[in-house]
Amino acid sequence: MAFVKALAKSELQPGQGRCVKVNDKAIALFLIEGQYYAIDELCTHADASLADGPAYKDEKGRCVVECPWHGAQFDLKTGAAVTLPAVTPVKSYPVRVEGDAIEIDV
Numbered sequence: 001m002a003f004v005k006a007l008a009k010s011e012l013q014p015g016q017g018r019c020v021k022v023n024d025k026a027i028a029l030f031l032i033e034g035q036y037y038a039i040d041e042l043c044t045h046a047d048a049s050l051a052d053g054p055a056y057k058d059e060k061g062r063c064v065v066e067c068p069w070h071g072a073q074f075d076l077k078t079g080a081a082v083t084l085p086a087v088t089p090v091k092s093y094p095v096r097v098e099g100d101a102i103e104i105d106v
Helices: none
Strands: 003-008 017-022 025-032 035-040 055-057 063-066 073-075 095-098 101-105
Touching: 003 017, 003 025, 025 055, 025 063, 025 101, 035 063, 035 095
Parallel strands: none
Antiparallel strands: 003 101, 017 025, 025 035, 055 063, 063 073, 095 101
16 A cells, blocks of 8 residues: 555644544544654444543553543554454554645555
8 A cells, every 4th residue: 555645744643533534434543742643543342432532651661542432442553452342453553744734654
């Protein structure tokens, strides 16, 4: 695949999640402590928007997002479901910055 522009860097604030469409796919994009992460936008437990959930470093040092509906957490680097009620991972995507553009390889 190829990297595709998702947003300008100025459009994503630290700790914020943002749903973007890349090649007709909904992706949740995050900026945590200077690092960009991209995962599938919908929680695998109940289809809630992960872009709407809080994203932070957990007590184990992982960058996670918490589903706003039922509290399931997903590792932003790997997409792994790290807490119940979710057990199925989401897909994670490579992200890079080129100039002012945040690009995702979908």
